[in-house]
Amino acid sequence: MAEPSDEELLNLYYEGDAKAIRAFMARHSGRVIAYAEAKGLRHEVAVEVAQEAFLKLHRFIHQYEKGRPALAWFFTIVHRCVIDSYRGSHNRESATEAEFFDGLEGEESALDSAQQDQDVNALLEILPLDQRKLIESRVFEGRSFKEIADSTGKTEVSLRKMYERTRATLRAQFGLKGKEKL
């Protein structure tokens, strides 16, 4: 008999079938760990992230819409857990490019090429001090613009503008480095 698809497993799981989540977990736990590790997490942290992702799946399974690709939906949860894991640890040393690039939405192509070998710390060195601090607060520490504005005395609007400028600078820098590699 053919094995049930991921969508069928999530449907059965939604209906309360314990066998379905066991099968889904067995099928994808390895993939989730590999995904978290590919984002720069250590194996132990990746396992914790995977556990958190499955618990979140349990909490939000009612939001899974029938007919939606199961794996893509599930990996949005996994992705959020990876980001939460980075934000939870306020340790810049342990943060890697993946988290950094998550903060810089839309730079997926840059992420793919730069993720492997670029050092975020070195890239940040090119930035002026206030921009570097903004990136650290916003991306590495996961603080909101309002929180940063409160602590720095600047307005949210000016911080957002500075953030966009910094993104543009980094984007240009990534482009240069990419060309150098070629």
Place this chain on the structure above:
Amino acid sequence: MNAPESQNLALFDKTLKSIERDLVTSPTRLGLTYAAGSLAGYFASLAICAQCSVGLTPVAWHTASILHQIPDPWCPFVCGAIFGIAPVIGTLLFFNRFQHRYLLYRMWWLVVALPIIVSVSFAFAANPHDLEWNLSWLVTAIAVPYLFEVGTGFLLRQSRWKELKTT
């Protein structure tokens, strides 16, 4: 399940167990719990209000005497509703949303059959009322748990039944 899959699963043993606690591992056990909970609910309703000459407590007879003052077209409906609603409330206390969904979507036949079996059996046992009264009582006693379960099913579906419009 192949070897790497079971190896991965071992890492998640604790997580899996905490999730499985909410789910249905044994349909037989769920069915028996539902049947037992429903029967306990029917007994509870007979302890609250005497029905068809059966009352389990003095309070039940007192409630029944008050309800019998209601004009006849309404008395059987009220009595039947009280008889039918108690087991449903009982099951709400026993089951979480996953177990309730399993019951409604996978073991619906039990939810359909149980009120019919219990209500019909009870109506045929020592009943002093006429046919019209009995039929009104029976229809209410069966319809009330059905309506309640349909309402529960509607609430439990949440966003799940929203089919994607895009293909």
